[in-house]
Amino acid sequence: MATRKLLHNFTDHEVIVVTSNSLGDIIYNRDAAGRISKWALELMGHDIRYSPRTAIKSQALVDFFVEWTEVQLPTPDVTHEYWTMYFNGSVMVLGLGVRVVLISPDGSRLHYTIRLHFSASNNATEYEALINGLHIAIELGAMRLYVHNDSELVVDQVMKESSCKSPLMTAYCQEVHKLEDKFQGI
Template identity: 35%
Template sequence: DLSGRLTKWAIELGIYDIEYRPQAAKKGQVMVDFLVEIESFGEQHDPRQMSQLRPPSAWMLHTDGSTNASGSGIGIVLQTQTGLRIEKALRLGFQATNNEAEYEALLQGIELALHFGVEDIAVKIDSQLIAGQVRGDFEVKEPRLHRYFSKVMGAKARFGNFNIEPIPREMNQRADELAKSTSTGGTTRSIEVLLEGRSMEDPP
C-alpha cells in the first residue's frame, strides 16, 4: 500500500542520509512529513538488499507515548540483534490520555514490526499498566482502552513469539525522546507522521 511504499523509500534514502519530504496531501488524506534514520553501527547496507532483508530470530521493540498541553505523540524504536535500528515518531491528530497514547505507540510499533516480516519480538515499554494488561496480569476496565487492548491482542497473535515486559523509563529513553519531540511539535531524525484517527477504530 502507499504507506508501505513510502516507508520503504524513506529507509532506502535514509541509508545515504538523504531526507525524503513528500508534498502535503490533499484534504482528507493523511498528512505525512517524515524522515528515517537507520543505524547499523558501521555496517553499510545496499538499499537494493533492504527488501530482501530477513528478520533475525528476534527483534526488540521499544515504544512510548507522551501527552501534554501541546498535544500527543508516540515514539517507536525497532532494533535487530545485529544493531540495525528503525525509528518512527508520530504526532496524534486527536486528544488522547496518557494510556491511550501508550496503546497507540504499542499498536503502531507492532504494525511496523509486522510490516518487516518480524516473527519473534521482545517488546519493552515503561508503562506497567499496559504491559500488565497485555500479559493478562491486570484487567482492562475502561471501554476505550479495552478496544485498544483487543486490537493489540489480535496483532499479537500474528507473531510466532511475542513477549512484553515493563522497563524503567531511563531504559526507554530514545522512544521517550521521540514521543516528547512530536507531542511538543519538535522535529526528529525519524519517520514523522500525523496520525489522524485512532488505530483501534475501523476505517469508515
C-alpha cells in the same frame, strides 16, 4: 500598601521605579544599603553571573528515555531471529506523540515518531505507541519480537495480569491481542 515613585535623572535618561513591596524599604534603609554596597564591592572582582534555572520539557524526557532504555534494561539472549521494540507515548501541551524504536536482529536501529491528531489520555497514547509499533514490525517482516515499555498499566493489561476498566482500554487491549497472533513469538 503605599506606592513609592523614585525619579532619577541620568544624563538624558529618566528611571522610574514603582514598588509596593519591601524593595523600597531596602533602598531607604541605610544599614541595608551599606551592606549591599559592601557585598557589591567584594563580589565585583569575581566573574559571577546569574543564570536562571531552565525547565526540562516533557518531550525531552521521553526522547531521553526512549534513546537510553535499551542500554539500561537487561538485554535478552538474542538469537538472530528476534527483533526488539521499545515504545512510549507522550501527552504534551502542543499535542500527543508516540515514539517507537525497533532493533533488527543485526542490530540496526529504526526510530519512528508519530504525532496523534486527536485528544487522548496518557494510557491511550501508550497503547497507540504499542499498536503502531506492532504494525511497523509486521510490515518489516519481524516474526519474533521482544517488547519493552515503562507503563505498568498497559503491560499488566496486555499480559492479562490486570483487567481493563474502561471500554476504550478493552478495545485497545483486544487490538494488541489480534496483532500478537501475527507473530511466532512476542
